[in-house]
Amino acid sequence: MPKAIIIGAGIAGIATAIRLAVQGCQVEIFEANSYPGGKLTEFEQDGFRFDAGPSLFTMPRYVDELFELAGKHPKDFFIYQKLNKVCQYFYEDGTQLTAYADAERFVEEVQNTTGESVTSVRKYLDNSADIYNVTNHVFLERSLHQLKNFLRSDILKSVFRFGKIDAFRTMHQANAGFFKDDRMVQFYDRYATYNGSNPYQAPATLNVIPHLEQHFGAYFPQGGMHSITTSLVKLAEYLGVKFNYNTPVSQLLVNGYKLTGAVVNGSIVYADIMVSNMDVWFTYHKLLKGHEHLFPRRILAQERSSSALIFYWGISREFKELDLHNIFFSTDYKAEFDLIWKDKTISNDPTIYLNISSKYKPDDAPEGCENWFTMINVPANTGQDWDTLIATAREDILRKLTRILGQDIGSLIVSESVLDPRGIESKTSSYQGSLYGTSSNNQFAAFLRHANRSGKVDGLYFCGGSVHPGGGIPLCLLSAKIVADWIKQKGPKTS
Ligand code: FAD
Incomplete structure (x- = not known):
């Protein structure tokens, strides 16, 4: 053997x-x-459980x-459920948008919230599906480093359709060309962060990612x-x-x-x-x-992918307006990414991702409380003064969440720990603490x-x-x- x-x-x-x-x-x-x-x-802290x-x-x-x-x-081993609501989005202008898993409900929500037509969102999602159908066999499921894989008939068919993959524009250029409403551009630009990239540089081929989430769905393991x-x-x-x-x-x-x-x-x-x-x-x-x-x-x-700064907060009350996945967008997305990728630092108005697993798994937090996994995208670790950056980011995040949720969030934190790119590097041997390799x-x-x-x-x-x-x-x-x-x-x- x-x-x-x-x-x-x-x-x-x-x-x-x-x-x-x-x-x-x-x-x-x-x-x-x-x-x-x-x-x-995962880890536990003061009666709260967190997926790290x-x-x-x-x-x-x-x-x-x-x-x-x-x-x-x-x-028999592993149980999970499909989410009906994939994510709750909060914009700085007060707009709230729910990304429903059901495509028809989602396109209607977009039309009602942003005025972007049902037809244009459907067309966008069809385009995303087309990119998936061309790239899936070639880039994802097989080695790119074995010649024989390129000689398969299904792969050759995909190769001949490569024009579809939109590799010579950036994600942002494609999205800005597609949608009239800036909120939808920002919505779809965010998918670049699913593999730690920058929508203002990454090829529009990555506009395949919405298809993975919106067609195949998002799930929660029990x-x-x-x-x-x-x-x-x-x-x-x-x-x-x-x-x-x-x-x-x-x-x-x-x-x-x-x-x-x-x-x-x-x-x-x-x-x-x-x-x-x-x-x-x-x-x-x-x-x-x-x-x-x-x-x-x-x-x-x-170049390495971006990293993350995460505050694991035990919160002493529940927020009905929040879901399992929540996004609080920045006002100027381009400036936020320029700071991460060009200046290798953090914006004072970062886009915040807030995950609350106790929404679906109540025993993750004591009764009446929630476990907040509060994350922002940050550059890979190239020796920045992280302690100073973390202290500033904590204040900026709390100020933003307090303003949008109308509650003093800082005073609700009853338990806290932090993970930054240095910790990601030392705990998992990921070079520069990058989340997704290159x-x-x-x-x-x-x-x-x-x-x-x-x-x-x-x-x-x-x-x-x-x-x-x-x-x-x-x-x-x-x-x-x-x-x-x-x-x-x-x-x-x-x-
Ligand atoms: P890793 O998880 O990197 O583990 C490598 C292992 O190798 C570690 O256990 C390490 O200790 C061990 N090791 C290293 N060196 C040695 C050695 N010399 N000898 C023995 N053992 C060694 N992905 C998603 O799909 N969805 C998400 O929502 C998502 N969010 C993320 C959020 C954060 C904060 C992070 C950090 C990552 C996220 N990712 C997400 C990415 C995802 O977690 C990773 O892509 C994936 O888990 C990486 O798995 P891996 O098998 O490459 O190994």
Whole structure:
């Protein structure tokens, strides 16, 4: 039985372990932390439970697929519900807009709220679906680094329709050309942040993202986001995957261009296959230090995605006007993104994302209270004075929420903790604390993301948000599929 070692128990590492175990490998995971999940983890504080990282769950079928592969019924392990309201939006001019999951209800809401016609929103969503249909097979579900994938008839058909993907305008240019109402432009520009990019630079191809949310839907796992991790760990353990916690891999051993082993707790471990779920930048710079001739320099030099500043607040009352997902937009979106991407700092009027899981899972907060995950987009960590930036941002956020909600929010905070790019980097080894690996701020980004296999080191594979096809839970789960398919085709050489 071939042996596979996985470095890191992030969601992609766990999914890869499940797939390789189903393919007949003996799988062992080495995880630096004392817990699985990486960014997809949770914590408790003063009677409040918080999902620490991801809060928006889309494309649940990629999770279900893992249970089905193992011959299990997904619902026996993992239960989730579709949201009727995806997100509640608050604009600075007082407009409130509800993004209903039902497309017809949503287009009517947009027409009633902004005057943008039902027909134009429908047309926009059809365009988003068209981009999905062209890009899905090419950019997401398969490796971009295997020539044979481009020779498949379905892929060739997609390639001939590439004009549809609108790669030579920015998202903002396309959205501003489409909608008359600035609020709708801002609404759709925001989707760039779903993979940590800038709508004023990212190609309009990313206008595919609204289709993923508005067509396939947004979901809430019954046990909170962290139950994605716990249910998949349970499945992996059932399949015989061995998890080792508090066990960082400190070095990869290579002989010429062949991977020969890894150093774990001072001992050498051997395997036929090694998959790194560690950020690809750190995999090279830490684990392959001294082998710089093996580094894909151009790929590692790509700009990182944005990071986040999160205040986890226990709030001593409930707000009926808020939902699970809420957005409080800034007045000047362009200025906000210029500050993040050009000046590498934070706006005094940031767009605030507020997630309250206790709306759907009441035991996440004491009775009559709510757990507020309050997040703003911030630049990746390049050595900014974060303590000063955090103190200012806290005041700006509280002032804005207090004004819009008509309540002194600061006085309602009964419990608090903060996560900033430094913490994201140190807790999950994500270079510069970026949330989604590299940014998608140019039309070549998809091609400049690291492949799921090393081009130089035989036996080394990669999964997770820093490699193809990119960050976010659905794409991380797809990276696991691509790695497992690649290993299946190549067939591991047994030692
Ligand atoms: P990671 O979660 O990065 O985990 C990597 C693991 O490898 C870690 O456990 C780490 O400890 C381990 N590791 C690193 N180095 C070593 C080593 N040397 N030895 C052993 N182990 C090692 N995505 C969404 O889909 N929806 C969202 O709403 C969303 N919001 C987000 C909000 C925040 C605040 C953050 C941080 C992320 C968000 N994301 C969201 C992105 C999503 O969380 C990530 O893309 C995804 O979880 C990354 O998973 P991964 O498998 O790449 O590994």
